[in-house]
Amino acid sequence: xxxxxxxxxxxxxxxxxxxxxxRRKLESMITGRIDNSxxxxxxxxxxxxNVMTYSNAEVIWPSQLKIGAKTKKDPYVKVIGSIEQIESxxxxxxxxxxxxxxxxxxxxxxxxxx
Numbered sequence: 001x002x003x004x005x006x007x008x009x010x011x012x013x014x015x016x017x018x019x020x021x022x023r024r025k026l027e028s029m030i031t032g033r034i035d036n037s038x039x040x041x042x043x044x045x046x047x048x049x050n051v052m053t054y055s056n057a058e059v060i061w062p063s064q065l066k067i068g069a070k071t072k073k074d075p076y077v078k079v080i081g082s083i084e085q086i087e088s089x090x091x092x093x094x095x096x097x098x099x100x101x102x103x104x105x106x107x108x109x110x111x112x113x114x
Contacts, residue, residue, distance in 0.1 A: 007086065017086050018076040021097035026075060027067050041096065048077075055089035057081030074099055 007017045029044040041047070048059045060078040077097075079089045 007083070010080070014080055015083055015086055016078060016080045017090065018078050019090055019093055020074050020099060021077050021093065022099045023065075023072065023074045025097050026062075026065060030063070030065060031067055047096065051089050051092045054092060055081070055085050057085035057089040059089060059093075 007015050009015055025041060026044065029041050029047060032043055042050075044061065044063065048061050051057075052059050058080040060080070062075045062077075065075060077093060079086050079093070081089070
């Protein structure tokens with residue numbers, strides 16, 4: 001289900017949504033290296049070409065991603081098309097490149113009482 005606040009309408013009547021994907025998986029797709037998971041990932045070109053073929057949506061992905069960068073920010077993939085096309089492309093993309101839920105570290109301050 002698409003959230004309305006993440007979808008914007010373009011002047012030509014189509015819609016656009018940015019989908020955040022896992023950085024490590026996308027890097028391994030771009031470089032062709034296999035990461036430590038048991039899942040075999042295709043190359044980025046063939047993967048996004050298949051997504052565009054099956055969903056009929058236009059997919060714009062960061063092909064110039066800096067591999068091994070210090071930043072741990074997960075990149076976005078832009079999907080353009082009708083609502084149905086975006087939903088179809090979103091499911092296909094997130095099946096392979098979904099971000100794992102991260103546990104955030106919290107600092108607790110306490111004062112020892114004597």
